Amino acid sequence: MVVVGKYRQTGREVKLRAEAAEALLGLMTQARAVGVAIIPISGFRPVAYQESLFRKAVAKYGSEDAAVRWVARPGHSEHHTGLAIDVGDDENPACDVEPPFEETQAFHWLQENAAQFGFELSFPRNNPRGVNYEPWHWRFVGTPEAKQIFRI
Numbered sequence: 566m567v568v569v570g571k572y573r574q575t576g577r578e579v580k581l582r583a584e585a586a587e588a589l590l591g592l593m594t595q596a597r598a599v600g601v602a603i604i605p606i607s608g609f610r611p612v613a614y615q616e617s618l619f620r621k622a623v624a625k626y627g628s629e630d631a632a633v634r635w636v637a638r639p640g641h642s643e644h645h646t647g648l649a650i651d652v653g654d655d656e657n658p659a660c661d662v663e664p665p666f667e668e669t670q671a672f673h674w675l676q677e678n679a680a681q682f683g684f685e686l687s688f689p690r691n692n693p694r695g696v697n698y699e700p701w702h703w704r705f706v707g708t709p710e711a712k713q714i715f716r717i
């Protein structure tokens with residue numbers, strides 16, 4: 566795993582597999598060149614960390630069935646692969662991991678340009694997996710191996 570940055574002031578390191586990290590760093594550099602500041606929020610997550618996120622979501626949404634619309638069950642998150650990344654807009658911290666992220670410059674730029682770097686949106690609106698729309702969550706499918714991991 567390669568560190569692609571730290572999440573704002575938390576100091577928490579965000580890591581991805583090498584090939585996804587390289588692609589993301591290239592993407593962030595190109596976006597910055599046109600005044601769009603994309604930041605990493607969350608990349609690789611170990612199963613134990615996902616477990617704590619899932620438990621918090623069950624407490625918040627009342628049941629496991631309700632929670633899975635928001636947080637993947639431990640062992641099932643794309644973040645375990647090291648090929649998925651949650652990103653934010655540096656200038657809009659209030660939009661971090663929130664639906665209004667889709668109104669940021671960062672999201673608009675990603676929609677136009679992310680594919681060029683091998684990234685695609687994992688959970689578009691009305692996705693067949695029934696996961697809520699997550700405009701901040703992108704996965705790297707830029708190599709045959711990465712595609713194989715996501716079985717697409």
Ligand SMILES: [Zn+2]
Pocket residue numbers: 644649650651701702703
């Ligand atoms: Zn995510």
